Amino acid sequence: MSELLLPPEHRYAEIIKKRQNEDGSELSILNLGPTHPATHGIFQNILLMDGERILEAEPTIGYIHRAFEKIAENRPFYQITPLTDRMNYCSSPINNMAWWMTLEKLLDIEVPKRAQYLRVIVMELARITDHLICNSILGVDTGAYTGFLYVFQFREKVYEIYEEICGARLTTNMGRIGGFERDWSPEAFRKLDVFLEEFPVAWKEFENLFERNRIFIDRTVNVGPISAEKAMAYGFTGPNLRAAGVDYDVRVAQPYSSYEDFDFIVPVGKSGDTYDRFCVRNAEVWESISIIKQALAKMPAGNDFHADVPAYYLPPKEDVYHDMESLIYHFKIVMGEVPVPVSEVYHAVEGGNGELGFYLVTDGSRTPYRLHFRRPCFIYYQAYPEMIKGALLSDAIVILSSLNVIAGELDA
Amino acid sequence: MALDTTQIQDKLVATFGESVFNFTQEKSIFSLEVASDKITAVLLFLKNDETLRFNFLTDLCGIHYPENDESHQFTVVYHLHNWIDNVRIKIKSYISGTNPEIKTVSNIFLCANWMERETYDFYGINFIGHPQLKRILNMDEMISFPMRKEFPMEDGGRTDKDDRFFGRTIDNC
Amino acid sequence: MTESKTNMVEAPEGVVGEGFFATKLNDVVGLARANSLWPLPFATSCCGIEFMATMASHYDLARFGSERVSFSPRQADMLMVMGTISKKMAPILRQVYEQMSEPRWVIAVGACASSGGIFDTYSVLQGIDKVIPVDVYVPGCPPRPEQIVDGVMKLQELVKSESVRRRSSPEYQELLASYNIK
Numbered sequence: 139m140s141e142l143l144l145p146p147e148h149r150y151a152e153i154i155k156k157r158q159n160e161d162g163s164e165l166s167i168l169n170l171g172p173t174h175p176a177t178h179g180i181f182q183n184i185l186l187m188d189g190e191r192i193l194e195a196e197p198t199i200g201y202i203h204r205a206f207e208k209i210a211e212n213r214p215f216y217q218i219t220p221l222t223d224r225m226n227y228c229s230s231p232i233n234n235m236a237w238w239m240t241l242e243k244l245l246d247i248e249v250p251k252r253a254q255y256l257r258v259i260v261m262e263l264a265r266i267t268d269h270l271i272c273n274s275i276l277g278v279d280t281g282a283y284t285g286f287l288y289v290f291q292f293r294e295k296v297y298e299i300y301e302e303i304c305g306a307r308l309t310t311n312m313g314r315i316g317g318f319e320r321d322w323s324p325e326a327f328r329k330l331d332v333f334l335e336e337f338p339v340a341w342k343e344f345e346n347l348f349e350r351n352r353i354f355i356d357r358t359v360n361v362g363p364i365s366a367e368k369a370m371a372y373g374f375t376g377p378n379l380r381a382a383g384v385d386y387d388v389r390v391a392q393p394y395s396s397y398e399d400f401d402f403i404v405p406v407g408k409s410g411d412t413y414d415r416f417c418v419r420n421a422e423v424w425e426s427i428s429i430i431k432q433a434l435a436k437m438p439a440g441n442d443f444h445a446d447v448p449a450y451y452l453p454p455k456e457d458v459y460h461d462m463e464s465l466i467y468h469f470k471i472v473m474g475e476v477p478v479p480v481s482e483v484y485h486a487v488e489g490g491n492g493e494l495g496f497y498l499v500t501d502g503s504r505t506p507y508r509l510h511f512r513r514p515c516f517i518y519y520q521a522y523p524e525m526i527k528g529a530l531l532s533d534a535i536v537i538l539s540s541l542n543v544i545a546g547e548l549d550a
Numbered sequence: 551m552a553l554d555t556t557q558i559q560d561k562l563v564a565t566f567g568e569s570v571f572n573f574t575q576e577k578s579i580f581s582l583e584v585a586s587d588k589i590t591a592v593l594l595f596l597k598n599d600e601t602l603r604f605n606f607l608t609d610l611c612g613i614h615y616p617e618n619d620e621s622h623q624f625t626v627v628y629h630l631h632n633w634i635d636n637v638r639i640k641i642k643s644y645i646s647g648t649n650p651e652i653k654t655v656s657n658i659f660l661c662a663n664w665m666e667r668e669t670y671d672f673y674g675i676n677f678i679g680h681p682q683l684k685r686i687l688n689m690d691e692m693i694s695f696p697m698r699k700e701f702p703m704e705d706g707g708r709t710d711k712d713d714r715f716f717g718r719t720i721d722n723c
Numbered sequence: 724m725t726e727s728k729t730n731m732v733e734a735p736e737g738v739v740g741e742g743f744f745a746t747k748l749n750d751v752v753g754l755a756r757a758n759s760l761w762p763l764p765f766a767t768s769c770c771g772i773e774f775m776a777t778m779a780s781h782y783d784l785a786r787f788g789s790e791r792v793s794f795s796p797r798q799a800d801m802l803m804v805m806g807t808i809s810k811k812m813a814p815i816l817r818q819v820y821e822q823m824s825e826p827r828w829v830i831a832v833g834a835c836a837s838s839g840g841i842f843d844t845y846s847v848l849q850g851i852d853k854v855i856p857v858d859v860y861v862p863g864c865p866p867r868p869e870q871i872v873d874g875v876m877k878l879q880e881l882v883k884s885e886s887v888r889r890r891s892s893p894e895y896q897e898l899l900a901s902y903n904i905k
Contacts, residue, residue: 172815173765175794180767180812200687201812202767205844207672208696208703220841227769243577271772290779297776308865309769370606373661391636483577484629484640486608495609497629510611512629520664546768549687688846689811696845705845 150186150194163189168531172201178275179545183522183534190530195523199516203549210509214474215241215315216452218509223309225511226547228271229264229490230310231300238313239394240485240496241450245315245478249445252438253317254396259330259433260303260312261395261487262426266337267296268490269377269419269426272542276416277348279539280357285344292340295333302326316451317444330434338427345420358412362525362537369410373517376492378541381418382410388488399436400429412540419542449476474504491515491542515547553601553635555580561602565595579629581640589626589643590653596630596639597658604630604639607659612669616647616699623647624675628655651676672697732758753883756800756826759788760875760882763799765819767806770833773865774805782868787875796822801878802855807835808848820855821904825890828882829857830874834864856898 145151154165166187172180180201186194206221213221222233235257242249249257270293274286297307302325304312313319348354364374369382379386387404389397405421407414444451452471453464470476480502486495495512518541526534555575562570562582569588574581584592596604609629616623622644630639645652654677656663666677667686674695677683685692694701735754737746762784766774777784778792793799796819808816820829831851834840837860839849851857858881861874889895899905 172812173794173819200685200689201809201815202807203687203809203811203846204807204842205696205703205846208701209842209844212703224769227772271775287780290776291781294776294779294781307867308772368660371660373607373659386633391633481577482581482640484579484609484638493608495629497609497611497627499613508611508613510609510627512609516664516668517661520661701845703845704843705849708849710849 150184150196153186153194165193170534172198178539179543179548181519181543181545181548185526185531185534187531192526192529192531192534195526195534197519197523199519199548201549202545206511206550207509210506212505214472214504215506216471218506219313220309220311222511223311224546225513225550226268226489226491226494226515226544227309228544229268230308231260231264231312232268232487232489233494234310234312235261235395236485236487236489236494236496238315239487240483240498241315242445243485244481244483244498244500245447245450247316247445247447247450249317249395250438250442251396252440253443253445255433255437256318256322256443257313257395258397258400259430260300262429262433263296263299263330265490266423266426267293268542269423272490272539273348273416273419274344276358276412276536276539277354279535280354282347282351282354285347288340289344292333292337295329295337299326299329299333302329314444314451316447317442319444319452320454321441321443327434330430334427334431334434338424341420341423341427349417349420355413357532357536358416358540360409361412361533362529362540363409363411364521364525365410368521368524372521374492374521375514375518376489377418377422378410378415378518379492380405381407381414383408388486388493392486394485394487400432402429412536415540476504478502478504486512489514491544491547492518511550513547513550515543516550519543519548553632553637558602558637558639561599562592562595566592576640579638579640581642584641584643586626586643586645586652589628589641590655590658592641593628593630593655593658602632603634604632604637606631606633607655607661607665608638610655610662610665610669612673612675612697614673614698618644620648621646624650624673626652626669626675645675649676650674651678653678654680656680671695674698749885749887750883752887753885756885757788757879757882760800760828760878761791761793761798762789762875763794763796763802763819763823764792765802765804765806765816767804767808767812768835770805770836770865773868774803774832774871777868777871782872784872784875787872787879789875796820797824799823800826801828801830801875803830803832804836804851805832807840807842808851809846810848811846813848813851813854816851817854817904826882826885828859828878829855830859830861830878831857832861832863832871832874833866834862837862840864854902855904856902 150167168185168187170183170185172182182198184196185192210218219234219237222237223230225233270289274289277285300310302323304310364382366382366384369379383406385404385406402425405418407418448467453468457464458468478500480500482499484495484497486493492514497510498506499508501507525537559573569585570582572583596602608631611627613625625642625644628641654666666680669675670683671685671688735746735750737744764774831837836851839847859874859878861870863870
């Protein structure tokens with residue numbers, strides 16, 4: 139057990155020896171260890187503290203490193219989707235769709251409008267669930283457990299919608315190259331309508347619980363602010379950056395999957411503190427609800443849900459058993475006999491936490507040569523030690539929750 | 551006025567001459583190669599120049615090409631993004647296989663700090679001048695660099711797997 | 724008693740009389756332990772989100788006695804390991820297990836905790852039973868909340884039928900010794 143203790147020659151031990159406060163108290167080291175009720179995921183921070191104030195922090199990550207990039211070099215394209223699910227597991231459909239869009243960019247495949255609108259709906263649902271978890275857990279960390287229980291019911295409703303579409307609740311593995319594996323049933327649309335009726339009421343209640351709540355405001359205003367320049371230098375994207383005042387959103391900068399057809403604003407905060415991050419996420423949920431309603435209203439008629447690319451789109455299993463062409467295509471796709479160009483492509487989408495990018499290098503075989511994930515959590519978590527310098531310990535917890543660091547995306 | 555790729559290419563060639571080459575437009579991103587000793591100068595120029603203004607480092611990663619010749623075995627890829635004119639650019643810099651090292655850009659872009667640590671962790675590329683170049687995702691005691699092509703994906707020390715049932719041969723696991 | 728839909732736990736076999744109930748100590752202790760298992764949620768990844776769904780109001784693990792989740796190992800009865808454990812994390816998992824006081828049980832929730840899951844790589848521990856003894860395995864990726872509840876119910880059966888002398892028996896000491904746990 140002793141190998142887990144801090145070695146005596148560690149930098150902090152020397153600082154403690156050198157410095158003595160006037161009233162005789164000493165600095166101390168606190169291990170905000172990998173297993174902690176309030177860190178949502180496993181990452182460690184060794185804190186150098188002066189009483190209750192944090193002077194310095196040393197983060198350690200990698201406790202859930204699952205070597206996704208190495209696995210991806212050994213798997214055919216359609217088997218990489220389950221890996222992408224498990225990166226930001228609170229909003230897995232966004233990761234899935236981003237992967238399919240990367241491949242469609244590589245293979246120059248045009249997805250039909252209706253499938254694009256369906257993708258937008260499911261991605262915005264995923265964004266709602268991601269912000270829902272983040273904000274309710276931020277509430278739990280400040281002591282308000284009720285908000286979490288109320289709002290999690292709606293996450294269950296979204297799980298039911300996912301089940302109608304793809305069969306799974308959390309790690310969805312949804313979609314194919316060129317669209318979806320099956321058309322959405324009328325039951326899925328009915329559940330979506332029920333959700334769109336009931337959820338705004340509950341979300342309004344949730345906002346009312348927190349936004350003017352004296353205790354919450356005391357806990358979160360001016361806690362962990364970050365300026366816009368610092369945020370851009372540290373590679374922030376997504377709600378954390380928008381809370382600092384910069385309105386960069388990949389959906390607006392480089393629209394993908396027909397986002398340019400929809401009318402939505404990008405909410406922006408002022409000071410980048412915890413309260414702003416909370417409010418930006420709240421506002422983004424309202425925008426997502428509005429986008430879903432627009433997509434349902436403008437949905438093109440018909441029922442095509444995938445592009446006509448038999449060389450890359452796995453045929454439905456019923457056809458494979460009866461139809462010779464489907465059998466041949468199925469064989470070719472699975473065995474890797476389909477033409478894959480030797481190329482490099484980078485595609486970015488707006489994930490729940492910011493710009494989620496996939497950098498794919500192919501060499502003509504059925505597995506990638508190199509697949510790199512540009513994970514927003516990994517990049518902006520670097521700023522955490524600086525954000526908690528001088529803060530109290532309880533503020534450090536609240537700042538961590540508001541950053542929405544998801545361990546699966548941090549370590550990949 | 552929108553920034554287009556000929557402008558970028560002309561400015562870079564005018565300032566750096568032979569060190570920047572291989573300009574291509576691949577799948578809607580403009581990419582180029584830079585000689586590895588000039589990389590910090592090029593990135594600083596791209597960031598500070600008034601027309602180029604590439605203010606954001608989107609991504610930094612490494613790739614291993616064991617089939618290439620000795621001086622092109624590893625490459626470090628930088629993706630930059632100009633938010634004002636909405637232009638992306640990709641820069642590749644090839645470095646040698648026996649002694650892979652390149653100057654750090656973490657003083658130009660603060661977010662490169664952990665990205666370079668990750669690249670070091672996976673490939674063993676030494677970033678000269680990095681404030682804290684140690685492993686970040688893998689265990690500190692690890693001696694090999696797992697993303698290199700010769701390193702196997704699966705743990706070789708397992709005794710409970712029978713390769714006959716998995717169709718495994720020596721070269722595919 | 725009012726007509727309620729609550730399922731009352733059945734009393735163990737015994738002799739009932741005026742003001743007394745005689746039964747075996749094992750049964751009473753087993754009953755008490757089984758219906759008040761306090762979990763230590765060791766949630767690392769996606770299975771942790773399904774655990775949150777299990778603890779939330781729809782599936783509600785609290786009705787099985789797990790009302791208070793304890794993050795302190797000393798005060799917890801069952802260690803629920805949910806999510807992938809990497810080799811870097813294994814010593815910490817072991818330390819948490821060693822800090823738990825007897826009697827303690829372990830549930831491995833999810834494919835990653837049971838056997839490494841889909842991550843057959845150099846950095847992932849292929850199953851937590853390589854470092855700590857496990858009582859119940861719940862497969863799934865991630866398992867539905869109903870499956871997690873089923874795992875807890877199976878553990879309740881184990882706990883009910885466990886002898887009070889088990890923790891000091893030589894077989895148990897041998898089991899711990901095989902994992903090098905003191």
